[in-house]
């Protein structure tokens with residue numbers, strides 16, 4: 082089932098690219114495998130998945146050594162500063178950077194390890210109380226502060242759109258994230274690029290692709306419903 086799901090989602094991403102006149106190679110599907118057992122991840126890997134997303138540091142570092150080494154791991158969840166040291170040098174991209182203090186911690190650990198860490202700033206476009214992320218207004222200043230830190234490279238923006246039943250309701254959210262990336266890009270900040278847009282989940286990834294997503298994060302659509310009570 083996972084193989085079929087994965088292929089179906091990939092196909093829909095390609096179709097969305099065609100509708101938007103985009104190159105499908107510019108969109109990467111991240112298989113969000115949180116709470117799922119290794120056998121499920123292996124099935125997705127066999128179907129072609131090479132980008133996996135997890136939202137808990139412990140789960141991420143537990144799964145990583147059990148899976149093939151050509152996987153690109155994405156930390157998509159809220160990251161606590163005291164956990165930074167466990168993932169720096171191991172993950173491909175940290176999606177949820179939402180404060181200068183967190184960025185400073187990542188920078189400190191990166192310098193210690195002699196690596197450069199790629200990150201995205203998480204923006205709470207819809208300004209939902211329950212969500213992490215900075216506001217649109219705060220983003221440009223934080224980008225400039227992050228740019229000055231060693232060992233850290235800001236590549237773009239990430240957002241978690243509201244839960245909606247009709248994905249069209251989130252089109253504006255995605256369009257706003259893209260516009261914000263354009264605005265920050267126009268500031269020509271050294272050491273900052275805004276080519277990456279991580280947006281879109283199972284319920285709305287096609288709309289996100291139409292609005293410019295370069296990473297979509299799909300869990301349920303590939304692995305099925307999650308059971309948090311295990």
Ligand SMILES: *Cc1c(COP(=O)(O)O)cnc(C)c1O
Nearest residue numbers: 113136157282283298299300301
């Ligand atoms: C769980 C999660 C996803 C995937 O959600 P689905 O609706 O299952 O596709 C995407 N992004 C983040 C940040 C998540 O925590």
